[in-house]
Amino acid sequence: MKQAIIQRIFLGIVMITAVIILNFFLLHAAPGDVVDAMLAEGGGGDPELAARLRASYGLDEATHIQLIKYLGQVFRGDLGYSFYYDQSVTDLLLGHLPTTLMLTISALILAVVIGTLFGVYAALKPKGIFSNFVTVLSLFGYATPVFWLGMIILLVFALYLPLFPAFGIRSLPEPEHAVGRILDIIHHLVLPTFTLAILYLASYSRISRASMLDVLGSDYIRTARAKGLSETKVIFKHALKNAAMPVVTLAGLQLAQVFSGAILVETVFSLPGVGPLLYESIVRRDFPVILGVLFGAASTTIIANIITDLIYKYMDPRIQSIT
Amino acid sequence: MDDSLEIKEDAVLQVMNLSVDFDVKGNNVSILSKVNFGLGLGETLGIVGESGCGKSMTALALLRMVPSPPGKISEGEVLLNNVDLMTLSKKEIKNIRGKELSMIFQEPMTSLNPVFTVGNQLVETILEHKDLSRVDALKEAIELLRLVQIPAPEQRIKEYPHQLSGGMRQRIMIAMALVCQPKVLIADEPTTALDVTVQAQIFDLLKEIQAKTKMSIILITHDFGAISEMADRVIVMYAGYKVEEGTLDEIRNSPLHPYTQGLLRSMLVIKPDSSGFKKPLPEIPGSVPDLLNRQPGCPFGPRCSQATIKCRSMPPNFNLGFKRSVKCWLADNGRVE
Numbered sequence: 001m002k003q004a005i006i007q008r009i010f011l012g013i014v015m016i017t018a019v020i021i022l023n024f025f026l027l028h029a030a031p032g033d034v035v036d037a038m039l040a041e042g043g044g045g046d047p048e049l050a051a052r053l054r055a056s057y058g059l060d061e062a063t064h065i066q067l068i069k070y071l072g073q074v075f076r077g078d079l080g081y082s083f084y085y086d087q088s089v090t091d092l093l094l095g096h097l098p099t100t101l102m103l104t105i106s107a108l109i110l111a112v113v114i115g116t117l118f119g120v121y122a123a124l125k126p127k128g129i130f131s132n133f134v135t136v137l138s139l140f141g142y143a144t145p146v147f148w149l150g151m152i153i154l155l156v157f158a159l160y161l162p163l164f165p166a167f168g169i170r171s172l173p174e175p176e177h178a179v180g181r182i183l184d185i186i187h188h189l190v191l192p193t194f195t196l197a198i199l200y201l202a203s204y205s206r207i208s209r210a211s212m213l214d215v216l217g218s219d220y221i222r223t224a225r226a227k228g229l230s231e232t233k234v235i236f237k238h239a240l241k242n243a244a245m246p247v248v249t250l251a252g253l254q255l256a257q258v259f260s261g262a263i264l265v266e267t268v269f270s271l272p273g274v275g276p277l278l279y280e281s282i283v284r285r286d287f288p289v290i291l292g293v294l295f296g297a298a299s300t301t302i303i304a305n306i307i308t309d310l311i312y313k314y315m316d317p318r319i320q321s322i323t
Numbered sequence: 324m325d326d327s328l329e330i331k332e333d334a335v336l337q338v339m340n341l342s343v344d345f346d347v348k349g350n351n352v353s354i355l356s357k358v359n360f361g362l363g364l365g366e367t368l369g370i371v372g373e374s375g376c377g378k379s380m381t382a383l384a385l386l387r388m389v390p391s392p393p394g395k396i397s398e399g400e401v402l403l404n405n406v407d408l409m410t411l412s413k414k415e416i417k418n419i420r421g422k423e424l425s426m427i428f429q430e431p432m433t434s435l436n437p438v439f440t441v442g443n444q445l446v447e448t449i450l451e452h453k454d455l456s457r458v459d460a461l462k463e464a465i466e467l468l469r470l471v472q473i474p475a476p477e478q479r480i481k482e483y484p485h486q487l488s489g490g491m492r493q494r495i496m497i498a499m500a501l502v503c504q505p506k507v508l509i510a511d512e513p514t515t516a517l518d519v520t521v522q523a524q525i526f527d528l529l530k531e532i533q534a535k536t537k538m539s540i541i542l543i544t545h546d547f548g549a550i551s552e553m554a555d556r557v558i559v560m561y562a563g564y565k566v567e568e569g570t571l572d573e574i575r576n577s578p579l580h581p582y583t584q585g586l587l588r589s590m591l592v593i594k595p596d597s598s599g600f601k602k603p604l605p606e607i608p609g610s611v612p613d614l615l616n617r618q619p620g621c622p623f624g625p626r627c628s629q630a631t632i633k634c635r636s637m638p639p640n641f642n643l644g645f646k647r648s649v650k651c652w653l654a655d656n657g658r659v660e
Contacts (some may be wrong), residue, residue, distance in 0.1 A: 017532040219516075225388055227448045227499060228421035237447075241438050316438050317483045 005306065012302035020074060020291065020296040022300065023069065027287050028063050034058065034083040037285045057083055068278035079295065080288035084281070087293035095258075099169050100266065100273035102189060104258035106197035111253050114197070115204025119242065122205065131185070134205050141202020150195045150268035157191055164191045167270035193268040196262060203250055211243040218242070221242075245315060252308030256301040259293075329337060335506050335539045336362040336385075336625070341399035343462070343563075348394060352614050354380050354394065356563045361646070363508065365533060367540040369554030369571070371547060371586070377563040379545045382509045385541075386424060387416050403506065422452045425500035429512035431451055431492035435627040441468075442480035446504045467498040490521035497528065501602040504536055511543045516563050526552050547590050548612050551575065556646065557585045562612050562622040565640070566650045581627045582607070629653060 012074030035053045039045040046128070054060045057249055122131040158166035165171065169188050170188035175181050215221065216239055224238040225231075274293060281289035312319050343355035355377045364367050370378045383389050384396050387408060401408040403423060408416060420426075428434040436444060445464035449455060455463065461480070468476035471494040484492055493513060500508055510529070514522035530553070533540060542553050550557055550571070557574040559567040559582065567580040578584045585607035609626035612618070618625070624634040633652045641654040 037516060219430050220436040222388070223428060223434045223496070223499075224436065226386060226426040227502075228417050228419070228451055229447065230417065230451075233447070233451075238436050239438075242436070296559055318485050319436060 005310075008302075008306050008309075012299075012306075015302060016295065016298050017071070020295060021086070023291055023294045024067050024070065025063070027290060028066075032285050033059055034285045034287065037283070041284075070288075072095075074295065076173065079292040082281075082285045082286055082289045084286045085289070089288050092289060093274070093292055093296060096272060096274045096277045099268075099271050100262060100275065101258060102185070103168070103192055103196065103271065103273060104262050106189070107193045107200060107262075108254055108258065109191065109250065110197040111200030111204050112247065113268045115201040116208045116240075116244070116247055118201070118205035119208025119210075120157045120212050120235065120243075122209045122233070123216060124208075126213055134209060138202040138206040141199050144199065146195065146199055146264045147268050149198065150265055153191055153195050154268065161202050164188075169271055188271075195268075196265050200254060204247060206244045208243060208251055212239060215239045215243040224250060241315060245312070248308060248311050248315060252304055252311075255307065256304040257297075258304075259300040280285065335364050335366075335404065336360045336541075337400070337402040338362075338381075338385070339400045339402070341381065341384055341401065342397045343380050343394055344397045345394045347615060350437050350615065353637075354563050354614065355384060357398070358560075358563075358565050359640075360558055360565065360568065362539050362541065364624070365539060366556065367542055368548040368595055369557045370541060370543045370560060371545065371550050371557060372560035373545055373586075373611060375562075375614075376560040377442070378545075378560050379511050380563075381560075382426060382511050382541065382543055385412075385420070385509060386420050386426060388420075418452070421448055421500070421505075421507050422503040424509065425507070425510040426511065427493070427496045427500050427503040427504075428511050429515050431489050431496055431516060434496055435492055437484055440481055440483055441487070445480070445495070445499055448499050452503045463502075464498075467501060468495070470501065470532070471495070471498045489517050490524060492602040493517060493521075493525055494528065497525075497532075501532065501536075505538060507539045507541065509541045509543070512545070514549060515544070515546070521591070522549070523552075529553070547575075547587065559586070562614065564622060564650060565648075566623065567648070569647045573647060579643075579653045579654055580623075581629050581653070582623045623651075 027266075033054075034057065035050050038053070039050060047163050052061070070080065077090075079093070081088055082092055085092055094289065118134050118137075122163040124130075125131055154166055159173055165188050170181075171184050171188075175184050218239075220242075221234060221239055224234045259274060262273060263278070263279060265271075266273040266275035267279070274296070277289065278293045280286075281293070329572070338358060338360050341355060341358045345352045345354050358377070358381060360368065370381060370428070372378050380389065380394075380395060385408070386399055386400075387396065389396055396409060399409060403419065408424075411419070435441070439555055442461060442464055445467060446457065446460045449460040450457070452464075453460070455591060465476045465480055467477060470512065473479050473494055479491075484495075487495070497513075508529075513529075514525050517525065526549070529540060530558045532538065535620065540553070542549065544550060554571050556570050557568070558565050559574065559580065561582050567574065567578065567583045574583060575587070578587055585605075588605045590604075607626055608628075612622050612625070620635040621627070621630070621638050624630045627634065631652065633655075636656075638650050638652045640650045642648050643654065
């Protein structure tokens, strides 16, 4: 078990290295670099200044030399330095990450819990009103573009009914007390979290409904009933643990995206998360930041996969080893 | 029309006029029609018939576990110790299930939950019906496994169903059914998925436990061999009707209903000189009636070689003695051979 995890981590490191190399070449294959973007912003400039800037950023060296230098840095735990923000990439990421993680992880948890419950109750009466409601809700969730839903929610709950703030993560001025500040952040996160959760929820309720319907027809459910167990135990112990496997798979896939999966929501609600940072950096050709975000995303994917495998093993003992 | 049921002192279970209907796209389809039988203390009753004749549905109906919708128990009484199970509340019937009326199923491979240990599934049953601590329940679970002759029960209890063989799993199912020493054990094709040697072991085990606990067994099967091995009395079912009832001897040696006769003829007889293999087994011509499109008259009529004009109307159950009946016009005027 422990060995398997170590093996997975080692494989992950190899994978991340490959991802870095690939991303590096892809970025350098695209036309334009940070100097071009800077000069364009400043309304043009002379080639001499451009050359001097490139030299100072180390952009005048051959691509493979730059790559080797970059890899060396990464292995020493240094993700480089942002040209545009004039800040180390690690600090930049750490500054933006908390907002994104709070948003994506709480949306994910909400969606998994509520979505699965919806699915379970819908499966109990597959032709009932609630089941139809869940089906319609899922279709709605699948079909709605996230930015549109975000804007509607903004209009309704921030403008017409000003219950929640419309943008940002903190009020200005900030509340003085620490508890007040935490509540303030939560207050700001309610709308974006629900926007994201409603979209995630669609998949979970659909998948758990289908999976639950399947499991409820199993022989072991009949056995559980014949033993005299209460319906609650039959559903939430015997059926749910079997039916939850597809939910775990999906949650694992979405957990892999928590790092950068909320660009649109963050943009609509003007949250200072990783999404807008990535977008800005692409526009400005700020390669170290882009590479840093991609590195973080790749690492999250690998960690999420290991976690998913561990949960699989806990959920279903027939799954032997995690290799 | 109905059996005049003689309720004996020691009758554990009395089933009267049990009927189950299914709703198939708005049509009411009768799956089980007014089935009657009684079960004595320590007795084994075999219910035999081909697929779709309603024998498993009878078992599920006794526990009120007919899948609903589309099914429902439309009529009938099931008296367990003179309490009608059909009138109990959901909670009361839940307390009967697995306690006084237990059931084991055809597929030991899929009847245990794959994601919980054997011990977990046993202990939860014990805790559901008995007021015990978890530790005591675990001890009792180990004792139960010993009772069903599982070697090294302390280890087995920690294992998952997929780590056990089919016979072992069926033993676990039996152990689970025995938790509260039920009055009646319903065994729905308990050995169909097992090979012959394991089948014999399971039957021996059931008989042994029955001798110890005076438990009554309802054995549901399509295999006359299993019936001969286990049953004291036999009910033959066809298309949702009880067509014949009698002791094992009566059914085996002097079957009255043409369907029972056909069923017995189609049994494989192994002779020492293997001559039995040279000619094909006689079969019952035709196929099971379409329950969606029932024709009036005897349900077996269209396949019956002895059918007469009379068979266009439904024959009643003719009582020919104590717990001996047949649903066939042939029994009416002594034309029975």
